Each structure stands twice: as structure tokens, then as C-alpha cells.
Amino acid sequence: MTTPGAASTALLTDHYELTMIQAALQSGAANRSSVFELFARRLPEGRRYGVVAGTGRFLDALEKFRFTDAELEGLKSRGVVDDTTINWLANYRFAGDIWGYAEGETYFPGSPLLIVESTFAEGVVLETVALSIFNHDSAIASAASRMTGVADGRPCIEMGSRRTHEESAVASARAAYIAGFATTSNLEAGRRYGVPTTGTAAHSFTLLHDDERAAFQAQIDSLGVGTTLLVDTYDVPEAVRTAVELAGPDLGGVRLDSGDLLVQAREVRAQLDELGATNTKIVVTSDLDEYAIAALQAGPVDAYGVGTQLVTGSGAPTAGMVYKLVAREDGDGTMVGVAKASKNKTSIGGRKYALRRIDSHGRAEAEVIGIGERPTNDGNDRELLVPLVRGGEILDRPTLDSARTRHSSSVAELPRKAKQLSRGEAVIPTVYLDEQP
Structure with missing residues (x-):
């Protein structure tokens, strides 16, 4: 209606x-x-x-x-x-x-x-409509710029839609893209503004299946070996072994969403290289901000997924x-x-x-x-x-x-x-x- x-x-x-x-x-x-x-x-x-x-x-x-x-x-x-x-x-x-x-x-x-x-x-x-737009979007872009600045060329993915108002989510994806973010998870931002979109699967997809192997196989069958598999639902080393076994050395990526991300990224990189998956990327998520990204730059991280801290301006929700x-x-x-x-x-x-x-x-x-x-x-x-x-x-x-x-x-x-x-x-x-x- x-x-x-x-x-x-x-x-x-x-x-x-x-x-x-x-x-x-x-x-x-x-x-x-x-x-x-x-x-x-x-x-x-x-x-x-x-x-x-x-x-x-x-x-x-x-x-x-x-x-x-x-x-x-x-x-x-x-x-x-x-x-x-x-x-x-x-x-x-x-x-x-x-x-x-x-x-x-x-x-x-x-x-x-x-x-x-x-x-x-x-x-x-025009005062209020101008201020509401510029205060919000500039706050998000300013936070995004700090994040992409410290990421220093490593891609950042906007994924904060579930942490803000539905229309703010679309505007945030747009503002983040202006400030250097590579992609967004928000499909409306893709439709309305042409922001590139990306995404694969959440923990619920793994939990839906009888075991992790079945979940990984289903995702690979549907999206191809270039997909990114979420490997921290249960046991990370076991998940990485299973992922490479099923997808082979051309596995696109693995995602880490919990724990000590820097330590885990180093351990996973070593494991992937040992299994022959030297080109498989490591994507990290989990309440990242510019300071967390700066710390993770010391590790073998290939991309960052940023949600809550981005769409709330990383401490400065208004400009x-x-x-x-x-x-x-x-x-x-x-x-x-x-x-x-x-x-x-x-x-x-x-x-x-x-x-x-x-x-x-x-x-x-x-x-x-x-x-x-x-x-x-x-x-x-x-x-x-x-x-x-x-x-x-x-x-x-x-x-x-x-x-x-x-x-x-x-x-x-x-x-x-x-x-x-x-x-x-x-x-x-x-x-x-x-x-x-």
C-alpha cells in the first residue's frame, strides 16, 4: 500500500x-x-x-x-x-x-x-532536510575514510544493515562506498545507487545442515569453489581442513567472525598454505572499527567486513x-x-x-x-x-x-x-x- x-x-x-x-x-x-x-x-x-x-x-x-x-x-x-x-x-x-x-x-x-x-x-x-542528510552521510563517510585509510588498500566490506534503521542502512552503504569501501551487503543500495554487492552465508546456514561438511558442500555446489566459507561455527582448524578438502586449492576465501582474530588469521594462513591453498583469502568480521583494522594490518588479513561501528559513525554518529x-x-x-x-x-x-x-x-x-x-x-x-x-x-x-x-x-x-x-x-x-x- x-x-x-x-x-x-x-x-x-x-x-x-x-x-x-x-x-x-x-x-x-x-x-x-x-x-x-x-x-x-x-x-x-x-x-x-x-x-x-x-x-x-x-x-x-x-x-x-x-x-x-x-x-x-x-x-x-x-x-x-x-x-x-x-x-x-x-x-x-x-x-x-x-x-x-x-x-x-x-x-x-x-x-x-x-x-x-x-x-x-x-x-x-530546507534547513532540516539538508542537515538530516549531510549530518548522517558525512558522519558515515568520515568514519569509513578512517577505516579505508588504515586498511591501506585491503578491501573493506560494508555489512551494517542489521544494526541501523532500514533507510539509514541504504544511505550508509552509499556513503561508505564514496569513502573507499569496496562493496556492501545491502541489496537496496545496489539497486538504488549501483553500489557493488557481495555476500555468501551466515552461521545459520551451517547450523541448518547435519554437519559442517554438508553445509560447505551445499554452498560450494551452489556458488562454486570461489566462494568464501565461514569457518568458525565449531572448530576452526577442522573447518579449514574440510573446506580445502571439498573445494580444493582454488577455494576463494574463508571468513573468521570470532575469537582472537589476529592470532587466528596467522594460524589459518599457515594452515591454508600447508594445504596448498596459497591463494585463498582470509576475511575477518566481528564488530571491527578503525582501531581494530589497524591492529589486524599486522596479520595476513585480505579483507575486512565492517558493520555496527561503521553505520554508527564509529563514535561520531553525527557530523x-x-x-x-x-x-x-x-x-x-x-x-x-x-x-x-x-x-x-x-x-x-x-x-x-x-x-x-x-x-x-x-x-x-x-x-x-x-x-x-x-x-x-x-x-x-x-x-x-x-x-x-x-x-x-x-x-x-x-x-x-x-x-x-x-x-x-x-x-x-x-x-x-x-x-x-x-x-x-x-x-x-x-x-x-x-x-x-
Whole structure:
């Protein structure tokens, strides 16, 4: 059964977004030209950089941000806003401009990740949907980047679907792929976004059969000798012997999901080599995070399956981003910077421009933010803001492959200490240029 209005994203918002519009319509300020900015005041504690993810999903949500009869009737029946506001929402179509960091780009405290130029009413209503997407997806991508960074080329498999909300699972698989994960177990992420999927069998498959041998034989008969067999249901050495006996030296892989994974991986590698299965891969799973992966790098592990810690951001489930009004039209028609100045939550007013300062060796050395005008590019610096929407029309959507490539190149240009897991400050400073008159 289809839920009325399910195709619309307009109610993925907070009540106060609409009551602000109602009050602004009454005061006459709703149509004032405005600039909103999405940014993070700080990185999660100890993190060296963040990764932008969710841009493509946000653009999809923007395209569906329409108040249909179903949404309007619901708002009216619950008395959320008055008739004047209902009529305004019925005609809502975002007609402004949006700029943003390319999906997959690294970011730092104060980076203007999304800039929305529109009327106040058009822009403010996008606050919640933008934040919910970018805060979630960027948190997952940032954690995934730390994991793929320490994995150092060994494939990481996203397999956290059972540890989060079903739609969060799909978004997490997408974000993880952007940050370098090789595959996902989530089939909807494969269908919706084209993320490569993989999977074989769980312990229940082994327990279903009369013995381990029968389970292994059934899996090999169905999936071929290149499959990966789960060998820790009962006795690992015995399972490895049985696996190679049945599949031969061309057995694709074995998976370890419990115990001391580093010790077991070394023992299993030696056993596989002794049995002639020198090309059989060892995949490890079991509540891994970036620290566990770093420790396992000392062993003969060929791939990592990561679940819970990835889809919960490995200790930082939100990127801590905010969406603030930073400039608005004054009474005489000029644009003026505005900013919140309360304790511990200060903002910097004015329309921002950003570039990544690159040194003569091709390494990033600063995030340079211009206020009111673009910072001067000394020749090899990178402009960070790209046009996403112009006059309400969505421009080229970022592809998953382009975002994945952007992530790889962006991380590669950071100072080497960016991959350190020890707690520290952002790997490059954020520098604000003086505001222009």
C-alpha cells in the first residue's frame, strides 16, 4: 500500500520551519534575499578531517520537495499553519542558487559545505532536510575514510544493515562506498545507487545442515569453489581442513567472525598454505572499527567486513553540522552579513568562498575562506565550491564514481598525519580573510 504523499520530501522537516515562514509572510520579510550556510563549527573530538557525503541525496530530496494535496491537507487539519501559509506552500518551488563542496571532498571546521542563495522563506524550509542528510552521510563517510585509510588498500566490506534503521542502512552503504569501501551487503543500495554487492552465508546456514561438511558442500555446489566459507561455527582448524578438502586449492576465501582474530588469521594462513591453498583469502568480521583494522594490518588479513561501528559513525554518529542565515537583504536592498554570537555557538556572517591552499609539493596546507569575495588563487590552489543548483534547476548531479574519485584525491593531498588515529587537531588550519566592505 502506498502512503499518501510518500513521494514528497516536504514533511521531512521541523514544525518551526513552517511557523517561521508564516510569521515572515505576515511581517513582509519572507521574500528578503538571503544566504544560508551549512557548516560544522568543529570536527568530532580528535578527528583530523571530515568527508562530505549526501550531496546527491540532498539534490534528490530537493527535487521532490513539493507540498502536494496530501501534505497540505495534513498541515491544515492539524492547524500547523494558517491558510495564507498553506497557499504559499502549495506553490513552493525552490528558485534560488545552491553551491557546495563536491561530494567526497574533505572538509574542516568552518568549511562552507553548502551555500543556499534565495529568499528567506525558500531557503529556511530546507534547513532540516539538508542537515538530516549531510549530518548522517558525512558522519558515515568520515568514519569509513578512517577505516579505508588504515586498511591501506585491503578491501573493506560494508555489512551494517542489521544494526541501523532500514533507510539509514541504504544511505550508509552509499556513503561508505564514496569513502573507499569496496562493496556492501545491502541489496537496496545496489539497486538504488549501483553500489557493488557481495555476500555468501551466515552461521545459520551451517547450523541448518547435519554437519559442517554438508553445509560447505551445499554452498560450494551452489556458488562454486570461489566462494568464501565461514569457518568458525565449531572448530576452526577442522573447518579449514574440510573446506580445502571439498573445494580444493582454488577455494576463494574463508571468513573468521570470532575469537582472537589476529592470532587466528596467522594460524589459518599457515594452515591454508600447508594445504596448498596459497591463494585463498582470509576475511575477518566481528564488530571491527578503525582501531581494530589497524591492529589486524599486522596479520595476513585480505579483507575486512565492517558493520555496527561503521553505520554508527564509529563514535561520531553525527557530523555536528548546522545551517545558519549568514547574510540577508537590508532595507535599502544591500546585502549585509548576520551572525549568531551566543556563547560557544558563534558564527561568522557574510557569504563565503573557499579554496584549498596547496603548497609547492602538492600538499594541502590551509582551508582559506573569503568573506564577501573569493580568496586569491596563487596558481595551484583548488576552488572548493561548485554550482549545484541555478535558478532552481539542478545542474549535473555528482555520480557515485566521481564522488569516490574526489574522496581519494582529496585525502591523498592532505598531510600524511591525516591518517593518524591518535587524537589531534584538524590536519590543516581554517583561515578567514578579512570581510570585504
